[in-house]
Amino acid sequence: MTTAGITVSGGGAGNSPRRSLEAPxxxxxxxxxxxxxxxxxxxSVLVTTGIVLSLLSGAADFFREVPIHEFLFGTTWAPAFADAHFGVIPIVTGTLNIVFWALVVSIPLGLLSAIYLSEYAPNRVRKTIKPMLEVLEGxxxxxxxxxxxxxxxPFLEDVFPFLDWTGPHAIGVAGVAVGLLIVPLVASISDDAMRSVPRGLREGAYALGASKLRVSAxxxxxxxxxxxxxAIVLAVSRAIGETMVVLMAAGAxxxxxxxxxxxxxxxxxFIGQTATGEISFGTIAYYTIFAVGALLFVMTLVMNLFAVRLVRRFREVYE
Structure with a gap:
């Protein structure tokens, strides 16, 4: 029967009526x-598909002119020169260098900040520091x-005077800058992950006599x-995709x-510097943008697939 807009179905002998929460x-x-x-x-799926197709179509035009093995394994990158060379290894190496130094800076600072915010900081301090930390991302x-x-x-030159600082640009400077840029990303997501750990695990460890440092670690x-x-995967993706900082601080x-x-x-x-309208449409130099973009897309895709498998392997489920 139906009573006050709620459907009630009768059960068998000895069973109480069952109510349906669906609206009539x-x-x-x-x-x-x-x-x-x-x-x-x-x-969102259509936009992603469009991005992939545009990259692949431009990259296909590039690889009609340049063998893929020359692109992937060549050690000289000079696509705009008269004697053009299309070996992508130099700019891939530069990208990985920036990511390495960025992670050297961001992972320790970000994780230590997250541990402090999650385990040590009073609630009032956390409510003040975390919004300020997240503002840095903007x-x-x-x-x-x-x-x-x-x-x-200048600061790194004073701290490490024994290094050969020549020229206005340096990989290390750009890497440290990108690392500071992604510290809030690592700290914020890691803090949220740590605070989602059930309180009972902490209390059980404290009951066994563990210190706060041991419980945290x-x-x-x-x-x-x-x-x-x-958090680290997102930070790596952010570091790989950073353009302006590395263009200004790492050079070209x-x-x-x-x-x-x-x-x-x-x-x-390279993509940011080249895609300025100064190169002719339809030239091989123009299509290098799509080839490099497609390689960058493949690199980040492989990294994210690996990270997903890693997360599934070590994921803890609490009920």
Missing amino acids: SPRYGEKTVKVILAACAGL IPTVAIGLFALMFLR RVVFPAAISGIVA RPQITFDPTKSAQTMTA
């Missing part, structure tokens, strides 16, 4: 929201680039490892070097 008439507003959400999800990257040139470069950190890995010289004091060019910096 359709809710058109809810259906409209579902349609809007489905449209947004479909639009600073324009061109401002970070100027900061790297005007402050970080041996209980909370391993329990939140999947969220921490996700494509070379294979691991010296943090030398200049280098990254993949994103």
Whole structure:
């Protein structure tokens, strides 16, 4: 039977009536929201598909002229010269150098900040520091680039005077600047992951006599490892995709070097510098943008697939 808009179905002998929580008439507003959400999800898929197709179509035009083995394994990058060379290894090396130094800075600072905010900071202090930390993510990257040139470069020269600082640009300076840029990303997501760990795990460790440091390092950190890995993956993606900071601080010289004091060019910096309208449409130099972009897309895709498998392997599920 139906009572006050709620459907009640009778059970068997000895069973209490069962009530259905569904409304007797359709809710058109809810259906409209579902349609809007489905449209947004479909639009995101279409946009992603369009990006991939545009990259692949331009890259296909490039590889009709340049063998793929020359592109992937060549050690000289000079696509705009009369004697053009299309070996992408120098700018891939520059990109990985920037990512390495960025992670050297961001992972320790970000994780230590997250541990402090999650385990040590009083609630009032946390409510003050975390919003300020997240605001750092909104600073324009061109401002970070100027900061790297005007402050970080002289500071690192004073701290490491024994290094050979020649020229206005350096991989290490750009890497440190990008690392500072992504510290809030690592800290914020890691803090959220650590705070989602059930309180009972902490209390059990304290009951066994563990100190706060041991609980943080041996209980909370391993329990939140999947969220921490996700934070690091997002930080790596952010570092790989950074353009303005590396363009201003690392320079534009494509070379294979691991010296943090030398200049280098990254993949994103090449795309940003080349795609300015100064090159002719339809030339091989124009299509290098799509080839480098497609390689960058493949690199980040492989990294994210690996991270997903890693997160699933170490994920902890609490009920």
